[in-house]
Amino acid sequence: xxxxxxxxxxxxxxxxLEQRIRERFPDASLTRVAAEVTGLARQAHTRCTALARxxxxxxxxxxxxxxxxxxAIALLGYSASTMRDLQASTEVFGMMxxxxxxxxxxxxxxGALFFxxxxxxxxxxxxALRHLHELRSIVHVVDMHQLTKDPSILIGEAHDTPHSPxxxxxxxxxxxxxxxxxxxxxxxxxxxALYAQSSTDPQVIDVVNDVERLTxxxxxxIWQKITLVEASSRSLVAPVKPNGxxxxxxxxAPARTP
Numbered sequence: 001x002x003x004x005x006x007x008x009x010x011x012x013x014x015x016x017l018e019q020r021i022r023e024r025f026p027d028a029s030l031t032r033v034a035a036e037v038t039g040l041a042r043q044a045h046t047r048c049t050a051l052a053r054x055x056x057x058x059x060x061x062x063x064x065x066x067x068x069x070x071x072a073i074a075l076l077g078y079s080a081s082t083m084r085d086l087q088a089s090t091e092v093f094g095m096m097x098x099x100x101x102x103x104x105x106x107x108x109x110x111g112a113l114f115f116x117x118x119x120x121x122x123x124x125x126x127x128a129l130r131h132l133h134e135l136r137s138i139v140h141v142v143d144m145h146q147l148t149k150d151p152s153i154l155i156g157e158a159h160d161t162p163h164s165p166x167x168x169x170x171x172x173x174x175x176x177x178x179x180x181x182x183x184x185x186x187x188x189x190x191x192x193a194l195y196a197q198s199s200t201d202p203q204v205i206d207v208v209n210d211v212e213r214l215t216x217x218x219x220x221x222i223w224q225k226i227t228l229v230e231a232s233s234r235s236l237v238a239p240v241k242p243n244g245x246x247x248x249x250x251x252x253a254p255a256r257t258p
Contacts, residue, residue, distance in 0.1 A: 007045035048198040069109030151228040
């Protein structure tokens, strides 16, 4: 049960994340991006099931071509065996023609069989790569949403230009926004892993690994921003220490007796 990824569980996690983003940032476009990723997770279940299902039509066609090739080769062998009653010169000439025709038949049948056997793999590979391209594109969309969330604005005075983006988030809100982006990237990588789980094609697995590396690198950049935000927040609330050591007040002087 816990050895494979379940598309339904990933979709439920993404739906919960989408609701969290909507509650925290109701007007943010990141909510719509989360909805797109949730839709891709739900579609991944149907797509991965289709990729894992064998194409019996192509397999039957391959078997038919193989049987036809075997029958053709057997017919050529039978024709060659009936040439024994011919004259010697005619027999040699006919044997050479039979060998040439047999080799041509083997090449044609072998090429057709190879094409049909690999056709199912190539069709599924093309579909999987198209779906993975969608996931790679949505990863860059998530990265664009966190691109202008600069934590350096919390350190020192801000010097905005007329075209600077508006930054109205508090340190806590900025941390939550960046964390949501990191979660979206991680869950997108899990959707890509579903295609590697349903396929043994080396090219599909390589593309899935590329998507996982991309999301890991972008998530690492996001967590660097989160670290800077947390460090700046701690520096703002840290108590101010005095320059010198604290001195206890001196006791009052004893009263003089007359």
